[in-house]
Amino acid sequence: MNLVRSELLKIRTTSTWWLLGIGAFVATALAFAVNAWLAHTVLSGRGEEVGVSGAQASAPAQAAGLYTSGQYLGLLFVMLIGILMVTNEFFHQTATTTFLTTPRRTSVILGKLGAASLLGFGFWLATTVVDLIAGAAFLSLDGHGTQLGEWEVHRALLFNLLAYAIWTILGVGIGTLIPNQLGAVITAAVLYLVGTQVVQLLFFLLSNWLDSEAVVKWQVVWPAVASQVMISGEPSQFTPAWWVGALVLTGYAVVSGTAGVLITRRRDIA
Amino acid sequence: MSDGQWSPSAGTGQIVVSGLTKQYKNVRAVDNLSFTVQPGRVTGFLGPNGAGKTTTLRMLLNLVTPTAGEATIGGHRYADLADPLRSVGAVLEASSAHKGRTGINHLRVICAAAGLPRQRADEALALVGLTPAANRKFKGYSLGMKQRLGIAAAMLGNPQVLILDEPANGLDPEGIRWMRGFLKGLAAEGRTVLVSSHLLSEMQLLADDVVIIAAGRLVRQGPVDQVIGSIAHGGRVRVRTPQAEELTAALREQSATVDADGHGALLVTGADAPTVGRVALAAKVELHELTTERPDLEGVFLELTAGKAEIR
Structure with missing residues (x-):
C-alpha cells in the first residue's frame, strides 16, 4: 500500500499526468463532437449515409458510443502513463533510489501495477463523467432520452473501465520490456495507432489468400483489436465474441506484468 | 539526529x-x-x-x-x-x-x-x-x-x-x-x-x-596510519650534516644506501631514524636534521596501485 501511495505521489509531483490529462480531455472533446454528429445523423434515420445500419443504428448503441467518446486516444494516453511510470525510473536514474528503498523488486512492480490500475480508473472516471453529462444533455435535447437505463450502455461503460485499467497495466509491462523511454513511447504509440491498421490489412490479405473469412476473426490476437472486440460487444462476421477479446487483453496484461516482474528482478541497476 | x-x-x-x-x-x-x-x-x-x-x-x-x-x-x-x-x-x-x-x-x-x-x-x-x-x-x-x-x-x-x-x-x-x-x-x-x-x-x-x-x-x-606506515617502514630518512662524507661511509658500513638529495641533504634507505642517529653518534658526526620521510596517502596509494590501474 505504501508503494502504491509512493507511485501515485511520483506521478502527482511531475507534470506528466496533467499533460496527458489535457491530451485525454482534448481527445474526448473532439471524439464527442464526432460521435454526437454521428448519433444525430443515425438516429434521425440517415444511418445509411454514414454506413451505420442494423443493431449499430439503435439508440442504445449510439448512446454507448457517445458515452465512451475519447476512448481510442484515452487508452493510448493511459498506456503512455504506464510506460512512463517505469521508463522514468531509468531515464532520470531514480531506479537506484527506488530499489534501495524497496529491495524487494517484485513489490515495486506490483506497486506500479496497482498505481497504474488506479490511474486508469481515474482517467476513465474523468472522461466518463464528462461524456455522461455532455452525452445525456445532447441525447435529451435531440429527443432520444438519455438511454442511461439500457444494459448496452452500462455494458459499454463497464468494459470501457476494464479497458482503461488493462491498458495502463500493459503500459507498465511495455516499460519494463523496453526501458529506453523514447524507444518505448514511440514503439507503443506506433504499434497502437498504425499497427492496428497494418494488422487488419494483413489478416484481410491472409483471408483472401486462404479463401477463408474465419481467418479474419483471428486479428483479435492484436491487443488494440481485442480491446475493440471486448468493448463493442456485438460479434460480426469479422470479429469473435466479446469475451475472446477480453481474454486476449487480460492475457497480454498478465504476460507483460509477469515478464516485467521477472525482468526487473534480474536486472542490474548500474 | x-x-x-x-x-x-x-x-x-x-x-x-x-x-x-x-x-x-x-x-x-x-x-x-x-x-x-x-x-x-x-x-x-x-x-x-x-x-x-x-x-x-x-x-x-x-x-x-x-x-x-x-x-x-x-x-x-x-x-x-x-x-x-x-x-x-x-x-x-x-x-x-x-x-x-x-x-x-x-x-x-x-x-x-x-x-x-x-x-x-x-x-x-x-x-x-x-x-x-x-x-x-x-x-x-x-x-x-x-x-x-x-x-x-x-x-x-x-x-x-x-x-x-x-x-x-x-x-x-x-x-x-x-x-x-x-x-x-x-x-x-x-x-x-x-x-x-x-x-x-x-x-x-x-x-x-x-x-x-x-x-x-x-x-x-x-587504519590510515598503519597503511601509510607499512610503506614508510621501508621508507627513507632525510639527514643533514656538515660531515656528509664521514656519515655516508659509516652508514654504508651498516649496509644502508645513501644518496644525496641535491639540496645538501642525504637520503638514507635501509636504516631507520634511530639507527642513523646512533651511527652518527658513534662516528662523532654532527647532525642538523634527522627526519623520517612519511609518505602521504597519495604516495602510498600510487605505490600500491602502480601498474594495476591500466584500462581493462
Whole structure:
C-alpha cells in the first residue's frame, strides 16, 4: 500500500499526468463532437449515409458510443502513463533510489501495477463523467432520452473501465520490456495507432489468400483489436465474441506484468 | 539526529564483504574481494578509476547481482533487511532524482515508499541545509545541492550505516569541509561510514581506515596510519650534516644506501631514524636534521596501485 501511495505521489509531483490529462480531455472533446454528429445523423434515420445500419443504428448503441467518446486516444494516453511510470525510473536514474528503498523488486512492480490500475480508473472516471453529462444533455435535447437505463450502455461503460485499467497495466509491462523511454513511447504509440491498421490489412490479405473469412476473426490476437472486440460487444462476421477479446487483453496484461516482474528482478541497476 | 531514535545497540553495523566477484562479458570488474568495515569509523574506499569501487558498492546494496561471493551489513544481505532505509543510507549518484520534481517532493516519495512519516523529508532537508531550495525543481539544483539532496535522502531513515559513492564530486571547498565534518560527526556517534573516493588528500583528512582496491582486487586494508606506515617502514630518512662524507661511509658500513638529495641533504634507505642517529653518534658526526620521510596517502596509494590501474 505504501508503494502504491509512493507511485501515485511520483506521478502527482511531475507534470506528466496533467499533460496527458489535457491530451485525454482534448481527445474526448473532439471524439464527442464526432460521435454526437454521428448519433444525430443515425438516429434521425440517415444511418445509411454514414454506413451505420442494423443493431449499430439503435439508440442504445449510439448512446454507448457517445458515452465512451475519447476512448481510442484515452487508452493510448493511459498506456503512455504506464510506460512512463517505469521508463522514468531509468531515464532520470531514480531506479537506484527506488530499489534501495524497496529491495524487494517484485513489490515495486506490483506497486506500479496497482498505481497504474488506479490511474486508469481515474482517467476513465474523468472522461466518463464528462461524456455522461455532455452525452445525456445532447441525447435529451435531440429527443432520444438519455438511454442511461439500457444494459448496452452500462455494458459499454463497464468494459470501457476494464479497458482503461488493462491498458495502463500493459503500459507498465511495455516499460519494463523496453526501458529506453523514447524507444518505448514511440514503439507503443506506433504499434497502437498504425499497427492496428497494418494488422487488419494483413489478416484481410491472409483471408483472401486462404479463401477463408474465419481467418479474419483471428486479428483479435492484436491487443488494440481485442480491446475493440471486448468493448463493442456485438460479434460480426469479422470479429469473435466479446469475451475472446477480453481474454486476449487480460492475457497480454498478465504476460507483460509477469515478464516485467521477472525482468526487473534480474536486472542490474548500474 | 533530532529524533534520536537510533542507538548503537541497535546492531553492530559491520559491513562484511567476502569473496565478492562480478564478471561482466569480457571484464572481471570485481575479483574475489574481501574486506570488513567497522562501525564508529569513517572508512575510505579507494581505487583508481575502473577499479570496481562502484560495482562493489552496488553489489553490497543489491542493485547488481554478484557472480560469486556475498556482502552483508550487520549480518544481513541488503535484500533481506526488514527496513532497509532505517538500517542503511546510501548516496550513489548525484543525478538520481526526476528533473521536474522538487527536492522536497523527491524526499516525500521516498518517505511514502518506506513508510516513514512525511515530516522526515523536511527534517532531512534541514539537516543538509537545503531548506531554502525545498520547492525548487531538481533540474535547477547545482551539483553541490544535488549531493546534499542525496545525503538528505540517505538520512531519511536515520540509518546506522552510511554508504557514499564519491560524495565530494562537484562540491566546492566549503561544501567539502561541511561534508567532512558531517561524516566525521556521524562516525563519532557510532555509525558506520563507508566513503568511496579518488580524492586522496581529502581522504587523508577524513578517513580513519582505508580499503584500497585495484583491478577489482584488494590491495591493502587497515587504519590510515598503519597503511601509510607499512610503506614508510621501508621508507627513507632525510639527514643533514656538515660531515656528509664521514656519515655516508659509516652508514654504508651498516649496509644502508645513501644518496644525496641535491639540496645538501642525504637520503638514507635501509636504516631507520634511530639507527642513523646512533651511527652518527658513534662516528662523532654532527647532525642538523634527522627526519623520517612519511609518505602521504597519495604516495602510498600510487605505490600500491602502480601498474594495476591500466584500462581493462
